[in-house]
Amino acid sequence: MTGPFEVMIHNLSQLGVFGFLLPWIFIFVVMYALLLKSKALGEDHKIIGVISIVVAFFVVAFGGPAMAKFFTNFFGTMALVLAGVLGIILVVGLTGADVSKTLNTKSVLAVLAGIVVVVFVISLGAYGVNIGSTIVSLVFILALLALAVMFITKS
Numbered sequence: 001m002t003g004p005f006e007v008m009i010h011n012l013s014q015l016g017v018f019g020f021l022l023p024w025i026f027i028f029v030v031m032y033a034l035l036l037k038s039k040a041l042g043e044d045h046k047i048i049g050v051i052s053i054v055v056a057f058f059v060v061a062f063g064g065p066a067m068a069k070f071f072t073n074f075f076g077t078m079a080l081v082l083a084g085v086l087g088i089i090l091v092v093g094l095t096g097a098d099v100s101k102t103l104n105t106k107s108v109l110a111v112l113a114g115i116v117v118v119v120f121v122i123s124l125g126a127y128g129v130n131i132g133s134t135i136v137s138l139v140f141i142l143a144l145l146a147l148a149v150m151f152i153t154k155s
Helices: 004-015 017-038 045-094 099-103 106-127 133-153
Strands: none
Touching (some): 004 017, 017 045, 045 099
16 A cells, blocks of 8 residues: 555656756755855856856756756765764764764764765766776775875875
8 A cells, every 4th residue: 555655755756856846956056055155256146046047957958867866866875874874973972972072083074075975976876887896996096095195295
């Protein structure tokens, strides 16, 4: 038996909310914020709004269903990762450690950045990008070289 939320999600999908509307809103908001913050086109909100609308339409027309699938995979995976991070924070808090001091180190931020990169690469699978073992080993070797250079040149 199908529940009301499954019916709602199916109907929203049939209406194109996930394939057009949500990606369009996301691109519009990101473009608007970038143009507003960078002041590349001045500070006129009307001009920034019109340019953001046009760019959002072009990007959604270019990306189409593949972009919607990428966003769905990316944000879905990020939600699962963030739930895991929240679980880790809860465990650290239960041990009595100061969570803000523990999580405010460069190594923890580097690990979180690495997790975001891994989620992004996994989400590229929505576009049909197949990451083989050769590419993975090449990236791993480059990361090790970068860590070695950072360790050697550290003052």
